[in-house]
Amino acid sequence: MKLTFLIPPCYDNKQPAERSAGCTRIVYPMINIYELTAAATLREAGHEVDYRDFVSDGQEPEAFDRFLSRDLSDAYLIWSVNLSLDSDLKAVEHIRMFHRDTPVILMGPAPTYYMHRALYDSHTYLVRGEPELTLLELTDCLSRRERPIDVKGVTFVGPGNKRVSNPPRPLNMDLDSLPFPARDLLKGRQYHNPKLKTGPYTTMFTSRNCPFHCIFCVPSSLTFAREIEYHKEHPGVKPKIGFRSLESVEKEVDMLAAEGYKAIGFMDDNFIWNEERTSGICRIMRKHGIIWGCQARADAITEPIAKMLGESGCRYVDIGIESFDPEILEYVKKGITRDDIYRAVSLLKKYGVPVKLNVLIGSSPLETRETVLQTLREAKKLDVDQVMFNIVSPFPGTEYYEICKKNGWIKGGEYKPTDVQRESILNLPQISAEEMEHLLYRNNLSFFLSPRFIWRQLLRFRRPSEFIASAKALKIKLFH
Known part of the structure; x- marks a missing residue:
């Protein structure tokens, strides 16, 4: 066909x-x-x-x-x-x-x-x-x-x-059996990642799904589809994690290096599982001198892991923190503490690994204007490379959706798709949708237009085309 x-x-x-x-x-x-x-x-x-x-x-x-x-x-x-x-x-x-x-x-x-x-x-x-x-x-x-x-x-x-x-299909746990993505179908289209600032760039995955229980979380479109389907026969249970072998990962990275790729963004919902697996992947990345980045939990960053990342060309780690407020972190079942965040950032900075903190406004009914502003103050104090603010969306299929629907916090009574970078459909007990949108815009302007952020980013560009692409992305994010 x-x-x-x-x-x-x-x-x-x-x-x-x-x-x-x-x-x-x-x-x-x-x-x-x-x-x-x-x-x-x-x-x-x-x-x-x-x-x-x-x-x-x-x-x-x-x-x-x-x-x-x-x-x-x-x-x-x-x-x-x-x-x-x-x-x-x-x-x-x-x-x-x-x-x-x-x-x-x-x-x-x-x-x-x-x-x-x-x-x-x-x-x-x-x-x-x-x-x-x-x-x-x-x-x-x-x-x-x-x-x-x-x-x-x-x-x-x-x-x-x-x-x-028809009934759901059992999970495919043999990820090594899948062929490598058909990147040749992109027909020469050029992609970039503003956090890596070089190319040619592509993405990879080494695992599927995340075992943790954040009440709001939709880590990727594949994971969301995977979890919705799995819950039909296993309500309230997270799908099992699927892993590729290090041999399979190495074979794909070898191929990408031979094809001229210089940067890879790993799209795993949770990239860092333990020191042994992380060490193996870092060895693979060092072999070719490819720069790369990933997503990880704050409590996964140990000193040996931070050192491995720094020595293997890791140029960003995205850490979802959502808030610095201890009660909010507990409510959303994040499974990390404020101290975990500070420790992870300190270790990564010690070994020269840029950090991006992901903050989710409104992830708990405990959110207030002051908790949002306090998170911004603490993020600035940590002096990380980037802070990304988004507004929570109560995605159907998540625990937070059920909580918000039951309590009547969803505008209009039912979920509708929204861009989490701009819009809110939640009126929470102590903060409205309009105020969350205002704080999102204010916090993004405060961070991304600060002289410190601009200067730090300018120093990392290797060619004008990379700067232009990143500037366009920032313009769309802040002003589109």
Whole structure:
């Protein structure tokens, strides 16, 4: 079959949704490594696979229609997140103008949760949870013009125009069996990460999921889909963590180095698990001199780990702290203390590893104007490389959603997709949505336009193009 992955143009007159993390609109283009892994899986099975990114290519809906009018794909596939779902369904409407019966496959967190909305018609198929193995079986059925009645993890329209949701698919714990992402489908598009400031840049993952129980957390679009699906048969239980072997990780890094990549962002929900595994990955990164960054918990940073990171070219560690208030940290089940944050930052700075703190405003009903301002003061006092402020969104499927809905804190009574970098739909007992938005904007201006931040960043750029790309991203974040 000829299978075409689509990132359709945006139909809602807003900044397009970012589909990898899945909870914001695009500040700078990011590679959806999960989608490219699915594409590689289908190509390895013998399908002809294409990839059309109308957003990164800056193409309008008219260009999408022209493409559809002459394209002869056997199926179209779209990775859909909550923020993109309405626009994606509009894209399906346009597909139907030219291809009435061609299968359209939606995957990702939006079709996993919003099955009733995402099932556009009888030729639409929803792949829930992890996509790779389900896609293999589904496309095999479609190639034989059969209904996927026995394919786990699929929702479709069955007899009598009734929705059929097959049972969830067991988790794939053998991540080494997956092919490396089909980065060649990006066709020379250049990506960058403002925290790494060099390229060519790409992303990788070495594990899937996170075992911790933060009540609000949606670490990535794949994890969100994975957790929603897993909870259908295991309510209240976190999915098991899947790991790639160090041999598999090394093979992929070797390949990327040979292809000329100079920077890698690891997209693991939680990258640092123990000293032994971290040491192995740091050895791999030292071998090629590739600079890199990752996400980690504050309580995972030991002195040996901080030293390994500093010696292996790690140029950022993203640490989710949410707040410095002890009661808030306890309420959200963060599992860390204020002292853990201070210790982690101190160790990373000691070994020259830049730190980015991620703060989530409104993650607890205990949040007040003063707790937000105190977090900003403490973050500035720590003198880290970056502080990223976002506003919590009560994502359906999380514990915080149930708490907020039960207490009537959601504006309008029900969740609607929002950009956590700009908007709030929560009126909490001691702080309103409008005040959280005001504090978000104020805190971002205070940090990102400070002379210290600007000077520190300028010293790290190697070429003008890197500075221009980062300046554009900052402009979108603060003023778009």
